Amino acid sequence: MKIASVRPIPLKIPVSKSYVWSHGIVDFFTNVLIEVKSDEGLIGYGESDIIFGVSQESPETIVQVVHKYITPAILGKDPFNIEEILESMDDKIDGHYSAKSGVEFALWDLKGKYLRQPAYNLLGGKVREKIEVDFTIGIDTPEAMAQTAKKMLDFGYRTFVVKVGRDNELDLERVRKVREAVGPSVKIRVDVNEGYTVEKAIKMIRLFEKYDIQLVEQPVARWDTKGMSKVARAVDTPISADESNSSPQAAYQLIENDAVDILNIKLPYHGGIWNSIKVASVAESAGIPVIVGGMNHYEVGRQANRHFAITTPTAYSGYAHEGPGPASQSLTDNITKDVITYEDVKSDGGFVKPGDGYGLSFVLDESKVRQYAYEV
Ligand SMILES: [Mg+2]
Incomplete structure (x- = not known):
């Protein structure tokens, strides 16, 4: 199996009540969904999370880093080789750990789906x-x-x-x-x-x-x-x-x-x-x-x-x-x-409990993804 494509999808979902903490006020969540597709058509999903005020990354940087650095570093690689993929991403660009974590989550999801096992196993x-x-x-x-x-x-x-x-x-x-x-x-x-x-x-x-x-x-x-x-x-x-x-x-x-x-x-x-x-x-x-x-x-x-x-x-x-x-x-x-x-x-x-579904044990709701996707 080989990684055939990586796609970052920024999603913006509002909160009903502003959340206040030491670093500011939160009105929206703006995490980036990461889709990793294999050459066999299997898809794993991850999420690159950020919090403004703490994270040194933003939806914009995550999208850019995934397109310009991470994708070229990992295309064609075997998604099972997570350690090697982490190394390749680090070689290409230092830091940007949230962007990398979204990709890594997607690899566990993909791996679990391929093996028909929950990631915890x-x-x-x-x-x-x-x-x-x-x-x-x-x-x-x-x-x-x-x-x-x-x-x-x-x-x-x-x-x-x-x-x-x-x-x-x-x-x-x-x-x-x-x-x-x-x-x-x-x-x-x-x-x-x-x-x-x-x-x-x-x-x-x-x-x-x-x-x-x-x-x-x-x-x-x-x-x-x-x-x-x-x-x-x-x-x-x-x-x-x-x-x-x-x-x-x-x-x-x-x-x-x-x-x-x-x-x-x-x-x-x-x-x-x-x-x-x-x-x-x-x-x-x-x-x-x-x-x-x-x-x-x-x-x-x-x-x-x-x-x-x-x-x-x-x-x-x-x-x-x-x-x-x-x-x-x-x-x-x-x-x-x-x-x-x-x-x-x-x-x-x-x-x-995490649930026992394959990979990261969730079923993505594609209509919600379309609803909340936005351009950065
Ligand atoms: Mg804390």
Whole structure:
């Protein structure tokens, strides 16, 4: 089998309610669907995910990079040789990991369809039968955030991520109100998304500690490894890296510099599932748990996260995950026929399963793809 074509399809789907976080306001998801076709006519799909304000890529760069660099680098190659294809893409152009991850997801999908196996069976097999998911609460008034937490408790969620770090005088109140709403047995994490200075982070985390915080994520700027390590040493709460964990190399450096207790792995930052397995292995060797973090994925990206999480032993270290969970509740539509929803989380008691379909186990809804495709 050979790769015969690669096609990036940018898709824009609006959200019903703007999502606010430290890096800005989200009104649309704009991920790029990647179609990889084999010479035998078999098709695999992946998704290149971005978040404006964090990602160093945009729909425009992804489309250009796929057309001008990735496609010429991999046309005619055997789609089974993922390691070789990753090397060829890196040789042609450095970085651009989200563009590469969309292609890589499509290769797992294609490979699974060809072998008539779900991708998890090609990735080492399932570690457990299901994955615990968390719910992330965007920045709002403390009262509104507490209300969201209360509502989502009914869907079985037992870990909440409280976003802070923008108009931050109310941050302590946000954490206090959410704790009050969910009671003592539920886990609360605080995600600062780089919103504090080192001094402010230390001061705030000490205050948050009163409310029994499971971890604090990315308290300071992504480039400030020294600052992260200073914060991690000064507080009792475990510190997780997200934006800092921006490449396989960065993951190693964070661990090496004692800047993290937990690594949040986002597949698009590392070029897909295979590189993320390597990052998880580095974490495992250092005794560091991983969280599988989410971006503004459509269901294709969510499924890639599920197949990765369920085959990753360090993802079973007592921390729930966002990436494998349902797409954001405010996303107005999706691109597959089978979508995991909050109701599914509820019936699985706060967990999700990847499904057993071949490849990445989704059925693409081509009419939705036509509906949301746009020119960049
Ligand atoms: Mg985060």
